[in-house]
Amino acid sequence: MSESAVVDKDAVGVGERQYHIAVAPGEVSSVALLPGDPFRVPLVAEFLTDVKTVAHNREHMTMTGWYKGRHITATSTGMGCPSTAIAVEELIRVGVTSFIRVGSSAGLQPGVKPGDLLVSEGALRNDGTTAAYAHHGFPAVPDLQIALTLAEIARELTSGTDAAVHSGINASDDAFYAETPEWIAELNRLGVLNVEMESAALYVVARLRGVRAGMICSTSSNLIDGTSLYSGVKEALKEGWMRSIEAALETAVRLEL
Ligand SMILES: O=P(O)(O)O[C@H]1O[C@H](CO)[C@@H](O)[C@H]1O
Numbered sequence: 001m002s003e004s005a006v007v008d009k010d011a012v013g014v015g016e017r018q019y020h021i022a023v024a025p026g027e028v029s030s031v032a033l034l035p036g037d038p039f040r041v042p043l044v045a046e047f048l049t050d051v052k053t054v055a056h057n058r059e060h061m062t063m064t065g066w067y068k069g070r071h072i073t074a075t076s077t078g079m080g081c082p083s084t085a086i087a088v089e090e091l092i093r094v095g096v097t098s099f100i101r102v103g104s105s106a107g108l109q110p111g112v113k114p115g116d117l118l119v120s121e122g123a124l125r126n127d128g129t130t131a132a133y134a135h136h137g138f139p140a141v142p143d144l145q146i147a148l149t150l151a152e153i154a155r156e157l158t159s160g161t162d163a164a165v166h167s168g169i170n171a172s173d174d175a176f177y178a179e180t181p182e183w184i185a186e187l188n189r190l191g192v193l194n195v196e197m198e199s200a201a202l203y204v205v206a207r208l209r210g211v212r213a214g215m216i217c218s219t220s221s222n223l224i225d226g227t228s229l230y231s232g233v234k235e236a237l238k239e240g241w242m243r244s245i246e247a248a249l250e251t252a253v254r255l256e257l
């Protein structure tokens, strides 16, 4: 095989309908909110007017609409860094330049309770995908202005409620059920605030491709104090999702993303 026959993945899909997300250039806005779960894309749409369902292929559902004069896209990433990297790469190819993940995440410090909002200041890269992109020392960090604005707006939105806003470093793990008590204790000892499964890919791909990214999550559970487990907390979790979506939308407006 001649060298010229080897596929250059950087050139794949440019200017075309995308292979996995099934979205074409011109169908989305410059900013995208990214829940993991496709069933949460309609939750973003509840805040929007003139809503359109653009595509739903595999775990990637995309809807668009308008919020306070800004065109907004919501696309689900699926769970984990491999599908997140694909969604982000393909959304960049169709014109997205800013991303805000609106996720769920487990607390790792005492006092973090279901429904609290967690604003990411950086991710510990405990995933396989980003190792394929960059040296293990390469930082996984959000756009600082997006992170600070998310925290400021989240505090405004939760003032007078039971929900608290926490900012800090999160872990981005690959294997939900391989998080041992020892690993959870180690993350706690390091002062890591929370753990989720997509931010490493989001941040590393965004930095390498020259676009902006941030993350705000609702707390699903607390892995340290054991007062909440993965059941019976859904209402608080959902309230947190709605507040995190609103904080992301207001950030898009304030920063003109
Ligand atoms: O609810 P989402 O946004 O998918 O986020 C969290 O939920 C999943 C694990 O339950 C992982 O994807 C994790 O990051």
Ligand SMILES: O=c1cc[nH]c(=O)[nH]1
Residues within 6 Å of the ligand: 104, 105, 106, 173, 176, 179, 195, 196, 197, 220, 223
């Ligand atoms: O949301 C998450 C992600 C990883 N591990 C958890 O316990 N929860």
